[in-house]
Amino acid sequence: MHINELHDYSGSDADEAVAKSFLSEDRKKAIKAEVGNIIDEELDQMEDYARDHISSVAASRAYKFLERVLAGDNDAGMTLLGDANGSGRYKTNDGEPWASVIHGTVFETGGIKLRRQIVEAHADLIESERIKDLESIVEGLTNQVNKLERDLREARERLR
Known part of the structure; x- marks a missing residue:
C-alpha cells in the first residue's frame, strides 16, 4: 500500500546528516566485514555438511534401487x-x-x-x-x- 505522507523522503538537513553518519565509511566497512564473516561461516558449514549430504543421498538411492531389484523389477x-x-x-x-x-x-x-x-x-x-x-x-x-x-x-x- 502506498501512502504519500509516509513515503515522503524529502527530509530536513538534520535527517540527512543522521542518515549519513549512520552510513559512514567506517560503518559500511564494518557491516561488509560482518556480512563477509557470516557468509564465510555459512560456506564452511556447507562444506562440512556437503560430504554427509552426498553420502546420504547416494546411500538412499542405492537402497531404493536395491529395493526395486529385490521386489522383482526386471x-x-x-x-x-x-x-x-x-x-x-x-x-x-x-x-x-x-x-x-x-x-x-x-x-x-x-x-x-x-x-x-x-x-x-x-x-x-x-x-x-x-x-x-x-x-x-x-x-x-x-x-x-x-x-x-x-x-x-x-x-x-x-x-x-
Whole structure:
C-alpha cells in the first residue's frame, strides 16, 4: 500500500546528516566485514555438511534401487546384473569366451560373480542369465581344453 505522507523522503538537513553518519565509511566497512564473516561461516558449514549430504543421498538411492531389484523389477535387475545381449560374458573383441582356469580356479568376471551370489535370492529374475553364463563358461573351457589337447598332440608328434 502506498501512502504519500509516509513515503515522503524529502527530509530536513538534520535527517540527512543522521542518515549519513549512520552510513559512514567506517560503518559500511564494518557491516561488509560482518556480512563477509557470516557468509564465510555459512560456506564452511556447507562444506562440512556437503560430504554427509552426498553420502546420504547416494546411500538412499542405492537402497531404493536395491529395493526395486529385490521386489522383482526386471529392468532394475538387468541394469545391475548386466546387459541382455550377453556381451559381458566375452572379454575379447573377436567374441572369444572369457572363461579360463587360472591356478586351478575358474576365473569369474565381476558381473558373473555378482549374479552367482544373488541367484539364490532372485532365481526367477536371473535364471536365464545364469544359464547363459554357464554355457559361456562351458564353451570357453571346451575351447581351452581343445587347444591344450591340440598342443599336446603336436608336442608328442614332434618328439617322435
